[in-house]
Amino acid sequence: MEITNFNIYKKKWKVLSETIIKPGLESIQLALDKLGNPQDKHRIIHVAGTNGKGSTIAFLSAIAREHGITYGSFTSPCIIDVHDQIQLNGQHVTSEQMDRAFQKMQQAGLSGMLTDFELLTVTAFLVFEDVAVDVLFLEAGMGGRFDSTNVMKKSIAVIPSISIDHTNFLGETIEEISWHKAGVLKENGKLVIGLLVEEARNVFITEANEKSTSVIEFERDFIVENNTYTYGNIQFEQLHPRMIGEHQMSNMALSITALVECGFSLEESKTQLAVGQASLSGRMENIRGNIYCDGAHNQASIDALVETIKKYFPNKRIHFIIGILKDKDYVSMLRRLEEVGSSFEFVEFHHERALSAKELYKHCLHEVKVVTKDIDKVNIGKNLNIDITIITGSLYFISEIRSKTGK
Structure with a gap:
C-alpha cells in the first residue's frame, strides 16, 4: 500500500x-x-x-x-x-x-x-x-x-x-x-x-x-x-x-x-x-455533531470501543459505518459491535487488503444493515435520527472516509 x-x-x-x-x-x-x-x-x-x-x-x-x-x-x-x-x-x-x-x-x-x-x-x-x-x-x-x-x-x-x-x-x-x-x-x-x-x-x-x-x-x-x-x-x-x-x-x-x-x-x-x-485523529474523535471516528481495528481495540460506548452513550442508538481489512478477525469484531449497534453500513474502500463490504454484510447478524459499494456515496450525516454515528474498523478506512468528506 x-x-x-x-x-x-x-x-x-x-x-x-x-x-x-x-x-x-x-x-x-x-x-x-x-x-x-x-x-x-x-x-x-x-x-x-x-x-x-x-x-x-x-x-x-x-x-x-x-x-x-x-x-x-x-x-x-x-x-x-x-x-x-x-x-x-x-x-x-x-x-x-x-x-x-x-x-x-x-x-x-x-x-x-x-x-x-x-x-x-x-x-x-x-x-x-x-x-x-x-x-x-x-x-x-x-x-x-x-x-x-x-x-x-x-x-x-x-x-x-x-x-x-x-x-x-x-x-x-x-x-x-x-x-x-x-x-x-x-x-x-x-x-x-x-x-x-x-x-x-x-x-x-x-x-x-x-x-x-x-x-x-x-x-x-x-x-x-x-x-x-x-x-x-x-x-x-x-x-x-x-x-x-x-x-x-x-x-x-x-x-x-x-x-x-x-x-x-x-x-x-x-x-x-x-x-x-490532548487529542488524536481517529480515536473516538468527535468530527462534528453526533459523529465520531474510532480506528479500532482488532479485537482488543473493538472491546475498548464497545466498553466506551456502554459507558459514555448508554441507551443511545448507535449507527456504525464500517470498513475492515481482510486479515483481521472480523467475525469476532462484528459480534462485539452487534452488542451496542442499532444499524450497520458496510463500505467498500480502496486499500489493497480491504475486506469486501458484502463479506461483512454476510457475517453480520444484525437485521438492520446495508452495503455501500462506492465510498464516495457514503453520507456520514444522513442518519440524523440516530443518536450516535461511529465510523470504525480500520485507520486506513477512516483516512479514506476523511479524504472524501473533507472532515
Missing part, C-alpha cells in the same frame, strides 16, 4: 523504494550508516505494543508542548497524507523539509535500498536531525524487534498494551507477539508498561532481565486513582483527559511516567491542561 503523496518526493528526487512490508533491520541500518546515523543524536521515547500507541504519543506531545519541551514525532499510518506522519512541535513536516531530507538520501545513494516505510523512517530521522529538539516520540510501525523504527542505540520503551494482531507477521500467540514487541528494549535502558496479561508480561520481564532494563509498571510503580496520578513523590490531581475511554487514563499515566524517566521536570498545572487538550 502506497503512502499517500510520498511518491511525489520519490519521483522528484529519483529515490526508489519498494511498496512492500519486509521485516528486518540490515538494510535500514546500512542506509543510516551512510547518513551518519542521525537516529542516535536525540533522546527518544519509543512507543510499541498493539493498541494505544497513537494516544500515548498524543499525550506525550501535549504534555511536552505545554511544558515548552521541543519534540519531533513519527507516527503511522497517515491520516491524510505523508506530511502528518512526521511532526515538529505538533506541526506537519513541510515540503521544504521533505525535500532537504530526500536530497541527502539521493546524495547518499539510498535509491533502491529500502522499502517505503524504511525510507519514510529515514526521512523522519533526517528531518529531526536538522532541528534542535529536546526529545523524539517514535511509534513502532509493526512489531518492534525488526521494525524499521528500532534502530537507535538508546531509548525509553513504552508498551501500552499487547493483544493479538498482525498474526501473519508476528505469530498467533500472545507470547510470540510479545517477543516481537519486546525487541524494542535496550541494554541498560528503561521500560514503561501498561497492564499486560501475564503471558505478555512474562516475556517482557524475561527480556528486561536479559538486557538489564529497568521496568516501571502501571498499577505497580505508578497509579491513577480518582483522576490523581502518583509516582513516587510525584502526585498530580484533577487529571481529566479529553480523549474518552478508561484505557486513556492508562495511556496518560504511561506518558507522564516516560517523560519523568526521560529526565523532564513536569508541573501539575501544566500537566492538567495538557491532558485536557
